[in-house]
Amino acid sequence: xxxxxMTLRAALRALRRNKMRSALTMxxxxxxxxxxxxxxxxxxxxxxxxxxxxxxxxxxxxMVVPGAxxxxxxxxxxxxxxxxxxxxxxxxxxDCPAVAEVTYFRRQVAQVxxxxxxxxxxxxxxxxxxxxxxxxxxxxGQVYGPRDEETANRVAVLxxxxxxxxxxxxxxxxxxxxxxxxxxxxxxxxxxxKGQTMWGQDQDDAVxxxxxxxxxxxxxxxxxxxVDMIHVTATDRDRLDEAGQQITALLRERxxxxxxxxxxxxxxxxxxxxxxxxxxxxxMTNLLLSVASIxxxxxxxGIMNILLVSVTERTREIGxxxxxxxxxxxILFQFLVEAMTLSMVGGxxxxxxxxxxxxxxxxxxxxxxxxxxxxxxxxxxxxGAVGVFFGFYPARQASRLDPITALRYE
Amino acid sequence: MRPPFSAHVLRCNxxxxxxxxxxxxxxxxxxxxxxxxDLWKIYALGDVEVEALRGVTLxxxxxxxxxxxxxxxxxxxxxxxxxGCLDRPTRGTxxxxxxxxxxxxxxxxATLRNREVGFVFQSFNLIARxxxxxxxxxxxxxxxxxxxxxxxxxxxxxxxxxxxxxEHHLPNQLSGGQQQRVAIARALVTQPSLLLADEPTGNLxxxxxxxxxxxxxxxxxxxxxxxxxxxxxxxxxxxxxRVITFRDGRVVxxxxxxxxxxxxxxxxxxxxxxx
Numbered sequence: 259x260x261x262x263x264m265t266l267r268a269a270l271r272a273l274r275r276n277k278m279r280s281a282l283t284m285x286x287x288x289x290x291x292x293x294x295x296x297x298x299x300x301x302x303x304x305x306x307x308x309x310x311x312x313x314x315x316x317x318x319x320x321m322v323v324p325g326a327x328x329x330x331x332x333x334x335x336x337x338x339x340x341x342x343x344x345x346x347x348x349x350x351x352x353d354c355p356a357v358a359e360v361t362y363f364r365r366q367v368a369q370v371x372x373x374x375x376x377x378x379x380x381x382x383x384x385x386x387x388x389x390x391x392x393x394x395x396x397x398x399g400q401v402y403g404p405r406d407e408e409t410a411n412r413v414a415v416l417x418x419x420x421x422x423x424x425x426x427x428x429x430x431x432x433x434x435x436x437x438x439x440x441x442x443x444x445x446x447x448x449x450x451x452k453g454q455t456m457w458g459q460d461q462d463d464a465v466x467x468x469x470x471x472x473x474x475x476x477x478x479x480x481x482x483x484x485v486d487m488i489h490v491t492a493t494d495r496d497r498l499d500e501a502g503q504q505i506t507a508l509l510r511e512r513x514x515x516x517x518x519x520x521x522x523x524x525x526x527x528x529x530x531x532x533x534x535x536x537x538x539x540x541x542m543t544n545l546l547l548s549v550a551s552i553x554x555x556x557x558x559x560g561i562m563n564i565l566l567v568s569v570t571e572r573t574r575e576i577g578x579x580x581x582x583x584x585x586x587x588x589i590l591f592q593f594l595v596e597a598m599t600l601s602m603v604g605g606x607x608x609x610x611x612x613x614x615x616x617x618x619x620x621x622x623x624x625x626x627x628x629x630x631x632x633x634x635x636x637x638x639x640x641x642g643a644v645g646v647f648f649g650f651y652p653a654r655q656a657s658r659l660d661p662i663t664a665l666r667y668e
Numbered sequence: 669m670r671p672p673f674s675a676h677v678l679r680c681n682x683x684x685x686x687x688x689x690x691x692x693x694x695x696x697x698x699x700x701x702x703x704x705x706d707l708w709k710i711y712a713l714g715d716v717e718v719e720a721l722r723g724v725t726l727x728x729x730x731x732x733x734x735x736x737x738x739x740x741x742x743x744x745x746x747x748x749x750x751x752g753c754l755d756r757p758t759r760g761t762x763x764x765x766x767x768x769x770x771x772x773x774x775x776x777x778a779t780l781r782n783r784e785v786g787f788v789f790q791s792f793n794l795i796a797r798x799x800x801x802x803x804x805x806x807x808x809x810x811x812x813x814x815x816x817x818x819x820x821x822x823x824x825x826x827x828x829x830x831x832x833x834x835e836h837h838l839p840n841q842l843s844g845g846q847q848q849r850v851a852i853a854r855a856l857v858t859q860p861s862l863l864l865a866d867e868p869t870g871n872l873x874x875x876x877x878x879x880x881x882x883x884x885x886x887x888x889x890x891x892x893x894x895x896x897x898x899x900x901x902x903x904x905x906x907x908x909x910r911v912i913t914f915r916d917g918r919v920v921x922x923x924x925x926x927x928x929x930x931x932x933x934x935x936x937x938x939x940x941x942x943x
Contacts, residue, residue: 275796275797577793578795582781588810
């Protein structure tokens with residue numbers, strides 16, 4: 259303890275003697291640690307933003323799509339073939355106890371016209387529970403209900419983008435009549451903006467109408483009773499997997515799929531997608547981190563370099579210390595503490611710099627950043643380890659000097 | 669066990685030796701402090717072997733002030749390094765307080781240097797940009813002196829060499845003579861039994877040299893401190909009780925002499941002399 263305090267004092271004194279050099283040496287570590295923290299913050303911020311986007315699709319959602327995404331032979335991807343029917347959706351609702359809500363829809367790109375404005379958008383026929391499953395409320399007007407579904411009413415709810423394209427500012431879309439494939443529809447609501455999906459699709463660029471209306475009046479007679487996708491919520495978020503298993507079992511039975519055959523549908527959960535994107539952003543974070551770590555390594559080499567110079571420069575001092583009774587471990591310890599002091603003071607300054615630059619990045623570049631205390635502590639401790647690692651060689655050189663040679667050194 | 673350094677230095681010469689109860693110095697009053705027998709040191713310089721010492725045998729009694737003279741290359745520096753436990757002999761034995769040095773590890777020799785030997789060098793060898801008192805504290809730091817005692821002892825050692833009031837000066841703010849006094853204080857702060865001085869006045873003018881020698885002589889007389897000093901100058905060797913001359917790694921003359929500088933002169937001390 260006494261030795262530690264004395265050594266620390268001696269180390270600080272030695273570093274103070276060469277303020278400029280100590281500061282420059284530390285700069286490597288400062289930049290290294292700062293870069294690590296800034297990079298991790300950017301990575302984690304990006305990850306948080308992606309997670310936020312995934313949550314915007316609707317939380318705890320299962321998507322049932324026709325076709326198998328992972329199958330051998332000539333199979334198409336999701337949505338490629340229409341093997342799912344409205345009857346499947348009804349059966350899921352009826353026979354799967356873990357399922358709370360079910361909605362299904364069909365989509366088609368169509369031209370939407372209002373007055374002299376027109377806009378090509380996705381026309382989506384979806385059952386009324388769609389708004390509930392997707393947790394997607396309106397800002398103006400209202401959504402359609404089961405009655406509109408039963409009677410195939412010609413009502414439409416607009417996504418924000420469509421409303422903005424067809425209607426000028428100050429115009430209220432609610433109550434107006436628009437034409438879709440020459441069929442007049444009454445606009446009854448405008449949806450809250452939801453933004454882009456993580457694959458860059460504008461979710462607000464859509465017109466929604468009851469499924470029955472779409473099937474009978476817009477989408478045409480082919481593929482009657484089939485759906486593009488079924489969305490399902492579980493009664494409880496913990497029962498999501500259970501719901502998925504029940505749906506798979508039910509649909510295999512309904513579609514008469516033998517044991518050795520692959521499914522003609524896929525059940526995907528948004529959690530899986532969140533996991534996938536998380537591992538993708540983890541890869542990015544690791545990449546950034548390894549680049550930043552290299553600068554920390556370079557900083558460590560800088561410390562080693564300066565300490566080697568310092569050992570040569572202070573050879574005589576080492577000789578004097580040995581003459582008055584310093585053992586080689588005293589000398590070793592002294593230089594090691596000097597190295598650690600350099601790297602840890604640098605690490606502390608770097609941590610502060612990293613937090614500040616993360617803040618600046620999110621402020622100036624509008625990138626989301628997230629400073630995690632674990633990353634700050636980790637970078638700081640790692641800088642200490644760098645000090646020990648790179649300080650050891652010079653310190654050992656110093657401790658192995660012969661006192662007579664060291665005393666005579668000019 | 670040991671009383672503080674200042675107590676010795678400031679005490680009158682007559683009772684000081686009596687008060688050093690239990691210190692090794694008293695034990696060796698009868699047997700020599702240093703006993704060297706057939707000491708050889710052979711260096712390998714490339715393919716050539718250099719015999720720096722060729723069978724040196726001598727004893728040095730505790731309390732003696734010994735001057736070692738000789739041309740460069742005569743082996744006197746090698747001899748001093750071995751006496752100071754910085755180096756080990758190739759052959760032969762060196763006993764300090766009856767302990768054979770050649771059998772000790774590097775760490776054990778470091779401990780011995782710390783406790784038993786003080787070094788004074790021609791070029792002072794103070795640690796640069798480090799205050800006088802911190803330089804003097806250095807041996808205490810490597811010894812087992814409690815932290816709280818280090819500063820007071822260092823201050824007392826500085827006062828004893830006449831440097832009270834200059835404790836916090838840096839080496840480059842001190843004159844050569846003052847720097848050498850700091851070095852002497854550092855050498856003696858652990859109360860060693862042996863002071864080794866390698867041309868201690870080599871970088872000083874004659875007046876300052878005389879003051880330093882007066883100080884060394886006074887410490888030798890008052891504290892029964894054994895001093896071995898290397899010098900080229902007859903003026904300096906004149907202060908010694910005994911002059912040993914080396915040539916080609918051997919002792920060629922070993923002369924006991926009367927103090928030519930009287931005790932009266934040395935008692936005046938450096939405090940009385942202009943600083």
